[in-house]
Amino acid sequence: MSTTSLYSLNSGWIVQKFGGTSVGKFANEITLNIVKKYNESNRVAVVCSARSTQTKSEGTTTRLLLASELAIDDKEEEFKQTLKLIKDDHIKNAENLITNLEIREKLINDTIYEIDYIEKLLDACCIIGEISSKSLDNIMSCGEKLSCLFMTALLNNNGINSHYINLSNIVNEMDYDNDDHLSNNEKSLDPLFYKKLAKRISIEILKLDDNVVPVLTGFFGPVPGGLLNSVGRGYTDLCAAIIAVGLSANELQIWKEVDGIFTADPRKVKFARLLKSVTPDEAAELTYYGSEVIHPFTMEQVINARIPIRIKNVMNPNGEGTIIYPDNISKKGEQTPPHPPVSLDKLPSDYFNKQKMKIPTAVTAKNDIAVVNIHSNKKTLSHGFLANVFSILDKHKTVVDLISTSEVHVSMAVSYFKDQRKSFLKVIEDLKKFGGVDVTYDLSIVSLVGIHMKQLIGTAGAMFKILADEQINIEMISQGANEINISCVISKENVIKALNALHDNLLLHPFRNNKYSLSFTNDSMALDHRIEDLKLSSN
Numbered sequence: 001m002s003t004t005s006l007y008s009l010n011s012g013w014i015v016q017k018f019g020g021t022s023v024g025k026f027a028n029e030i031t032l033n034i035v036k037k038y039n040e041s042n043r044v045a046v047v048c049s050a051r052s053t054q055t056k057s058e059g060t061t062t063r064l065l066l067a068s069e070l071a072i073d074d075k076e077e078e079f080k081q082t083l084k085l086i087k088d089d090h091i092k093n094a095e096n097l098i099t100n101l102e103i104r105e106k107l108i109n110d111t112i113y114e115i116d117y118i119e120k121l122l123d124a125c126c127i128i129g130e131i132s133s134k135s136l137d138n139i140m141s142c143g144e145k146l147s148c149l150f151m152t153a154l155l156n157n158n159g160i161n162s163h164y165i166n167l168s169n170i171v172n173e174m175d176y177d178n179d180d181h182l183s184n185n186e187k188s189l190d191p192l193f194y195k196k197l198a199k200r201i202s203i204e205i206l207k208l209d210d211n212v213v214p215v216l217t218g219f220f221g222p223v224p225g226g227l228l229n230s231v232g233r234g235y236t237d238l239c240a241a242i243i244a245v246g247l248s249a250n251e252l253q254i255w256k257e258v259d260g261i262f263t264a265d266p267r268k269v270k271f272a273r274l275l276k277s278v279t280p281d282e283a284a285e286l287t288y289y290g291s292e293v294i295h296p297f298t299m300e301q302v303i304n305a306r307i308p309i310r311i312k313n314v315m316n317p318n319g320e321g322t323i324i325y326p327d328n329i330s331k332k333g334e335q336t337p338p339h340p341p342v343s344l345d346k347l348p349s350d351y352f353n354k355q356k357m358k359i360p361t362a363v364t365a366k367n368d369i370a371v372v373n374i375h376s377n378k379k380t381l382s383h384g385f386l387a388n389v390f391s392i393l394d395k396h397k398t399v400v401d402l403i404s405t406s407e408v409h410v411s412m413a414v415s416y417f418k419d420q421r422k423s424f425l426k427v428i429e430d431l432k433k434f435g436g437v438d439v440t441y442d443l444s445i446v447s448l449v450g451i452h453m454k455q456l457i458g459t460a461g462a463m464f465k466i467l468a469d470e471q472i473n474i475e476m477i478s479q480g481a482n483e484i485n486i487s488c489v490i491s492k493e494n495v496i497k498a499l500n501a502l503h504d505n506l507l508l509h510p511f512r513n514n515k516y517s518l519s520f521t522n523d524s525m526a527l528d529h530r531i532e533d534l535k536l537s538s539n
């Protein structure tokens with residue numbers, strides 16, 4: 001039994017989460033350059049997503065979901081073929097990377113066992129022609145099981161003593177009193193549920209000897225309502241967060257293939273810069289609006305437990321990465337927040353010069369957007385009209401990214417993927433009951449995100465002026481209700497141009513000739529924790 005105290009300030013634990021593509025492409029590097037190294041001075045818990053060879057869309061989870069769809073459609077040969085692809089891929093991987101023959105043979109046998117089990121499950125789905133959310137979770141869990149069986153084998157193969165922990169049954173084994181007053185959706189987000197889950201998982205981990213690295217499946221379903229339905233893809237971030245809370249970890253590390261969070265997607269904006277830190281709200285906005293930083297459900301519990309999250313790069317383990325943490329709450333072990341309020345006479349002499357650094361944090365874009373305009377047929381009063389529109393959206397579980405309304409008109413930006421055309425058209429048909437509907441396709445949302453935008457006057461004006469100067473037409477405008485996001489919808493062809501122009505003019509050189517007349521509110525007094533980082537760029 002481990003002697004680590006669960007609630008000590010320095011628990012010694014670091015939780016490391018690795019995404020599917022990282023496991024697919026950098027498994028040896030992860031074991032030798034990351035886990036082994038951190039394990040020398042900390043206790044490390046490893047959490048992995050299902051393996052992807054190149055991209056998430058070609059990964060194991062996507063293939064498992066495809067196999068399930070094929071089974072429901074009675075396409076037996078096709079679903080078996082898809083499972084065979086998964087099996088062959090994992091066996092080939094084991095043969096390539098596991099040199100110890102005994103470990104390799106066991107891994108291959110375990111892999112075959114897991115896939116055969118899924119095949120039996122899907123055979124049954126094929127016969128009955130449907131699948132419950134619980135069965136779908138069960139099928140999805142296979143991806144994380146295979147990936148973690150492999151990572152455990154590789155760690156042991158490379159001399160790091162490790163132990164596989166399968167969390168796919170943990171909810172069933174838990175003493176969780178289902179409150180029947182809560183809907184499934186509420187249950188799946190209930191903080192008490194996650195608190196109990198965290199405790200339950202930590203008990204499993206603390207059974208291990210101190211010198212053993214636990215490798216935990218990033219799948220922890222079936223949660224109430226099903227993991228896919230209630231949490232959605234990317235659930236491994238949340239799983240790692242729960243584990244970090246359970247262990248009262250010193251840090252939750254999310255390892256990606258990018259150095260951290262940048263001022264814009266570095267693939268699209270050449271001069272994007274790495275941010276030292278962002279707040280959880282900013283990270284959530286960036287994720288919602290196209291920069292896949294971290295699953296938005298991840299933050300709340302970790303931050304409540306005062307555990308910082310660090311985004312790091314598997315290809316550059318020595319880089320500092322980006323810390324996600326609020327700038328007004330102290331971290332574990334600290335007495336006071338990092339930047340307590342400062343009285344005017346204590347401000348550094350160059351404080352007001354530094355004020356100009358309070359600019360937006362990042363710019364981001366979300367593609368595959370359609371704008372739906374509904375003009376009321378005026379047979380209902382405005383509140384009735386809006387209620388009707390929202391009830392249709394609820395019925396079809398349509399997520400609205402942006403909305404702007406008047407009494408008789410609603411414009412909504414929604415995600416639209418061509419392979420979901422049939423279900424999208426059903427929503428449009430239903431909406432037509434309440435008025436005229438038109439749809440514009442092939443659009444993108446461009447958003448400026450930053451906590452300091454609250455104190456910066458003229459950002460929205462500058463944003464739209466910059467886009468106008470670039471001859472970019474704006475289809476729809478929305479100022480986020482939380483004041484840290486200003487978004488607009490533009491044609492998808494203009495996205496790269498828009499991102500670069502906004503980044504250049506508002507993030508790199510916001511005060512160049514004060515071309516866009518930006519200024520600050522009088523109450524913008526808090527010191528900026530990013531100041532050093534931004535100083536370089538605003539000259």
Ligand SMILES: Nc1ncnc2c1ncn2[C@@H]1O[C@H](COP(=O)(O)OP(=O)(O)O)[C@@H](O)[C@H]1O
Pocket residue numbers: 019020021056255256257258260261262263264265266267286290291292293362364
């Ligand atoms: N502001 C941003 N900062 C960092 N990465 C971003 C940003 N916006 C978009 N991205 C993109 O998000 C991707 C996230 O990295 P990746 O390791 O591929 O994710 P995952 O681990 O979720 O598969 C990168 O490819 C990067 O180009």
Ligand SMILES: N[C@@H](CC(=O)OP(=O)(O)O)C(=O)O
Pocket residue numbers: 018019020021049050056059061062143218232233234235236237
């Ligand atoms: N396998 C899941 C879980 C996950 O979290 O993936 P990733 O960490 O690679 O985003 C998915 O593909 O959604």
